[in-house]
Amino acid sequence: MGAQIRVYRQKIASTKSMKKIFKAMELIATSRITKARERVNQSLPYANAITRAVSAVSTQHDLDHVLTTEPENPTRAAVLIMSSDRGLAGAYSANVLRKSEELLARLADEGKEADVYVVGRKAQGYFDFRHREYKGVWTGETDAPAAERAREIGETLVNAFLTDTSAGGVDEIHIVFTEFVSLVKQNPHVVRLLPLEIVEKDVSEADEVLPLYEFEPDAEEVLDALLPKYIESRIFNAMLQAAASELANRQRAMKSAGDNASSLIDEYTLLMNNARQAEITQELTELIAGADALNNS
Secondary structure, three states, rough: OOOHHHHHHHHHHHHHHHHHHHHHHHHHHHHHHHHHHHHHHHHHHHHHHHHHHHHHHHHHHOOOOOOOOOOOOOOOEEEEOOOOOOOOOOOHHHHHHHHHHHHHHHHHHOOOOEEEEEOOOHHHHHHHHHHOOOOEEOOOOOOOOOOHHHHHHHHHHHHHHHHHHOOOOEEEEEEEEEEEEEEEEEEEEEEEEEEOOOOOOOHHHOOOOOOOOOOOOOOHHHHHHHHHHHHOOOOHHHHHHHHHHHHHHHHHHHHHHHHHHHHHHHHHHHHHHHHHHHHHHHHHHHHHHHHHHHOOO
């Protein structure tokens, strides 16, 4: 019986140690998520402004531009998947990968081959484990993305888009990331970046009239210069939203793990006390039986 009590004591000690780790990780995620939300909010004005500018150029001029014109028979698409570098974030990466598989299945049904690009070690490990190829991978800073990384990803995808499909290029660019709505709600989201679809506007801007621009030398060259920056801003904003979503999921996961650890500690403590009581009862029973045997003799 004493061995059983020692086992419960060891379990309680190890669970308490894990609870401290969970609490520390929860506090770290809580402290970092505030900055992540601020970065998302700070990126929105630029992203909204450049979106409105691109919308104005595209809607006010009938241009046959490669970045705004739908290909007749698209055969290949690039898919950028944003996951996390680390675990302990609940179902964050699993939800993104599930959404990605849905997109890949839809593209296959449409007769399009997919070139996969991944952000984060979780997505990289997912495809490596299944021996599935990907064209590019970026890891190391999913919870604190840098603008330079977004620029690098944007240049890679735009170059693939501008390359003919016969030479390994793509006709479309899709991005799968987790949209940050609030601390308790984050949605896996799919957006087609190219060919350009101007479908997103803030509610406050929904009824505004787009400004009229005069272009020098012409609108086509403006698009050539503006759209790569537009793609970069969209990718960076998606990375920031994904980072905030990852931290929010990790915060909730660590809080849940800490609560579960507390429940386990209470359960192990109860079992240990029951074992101790049973041991004391057994010892008293043996003493009484021994005393009765002496008296009877």
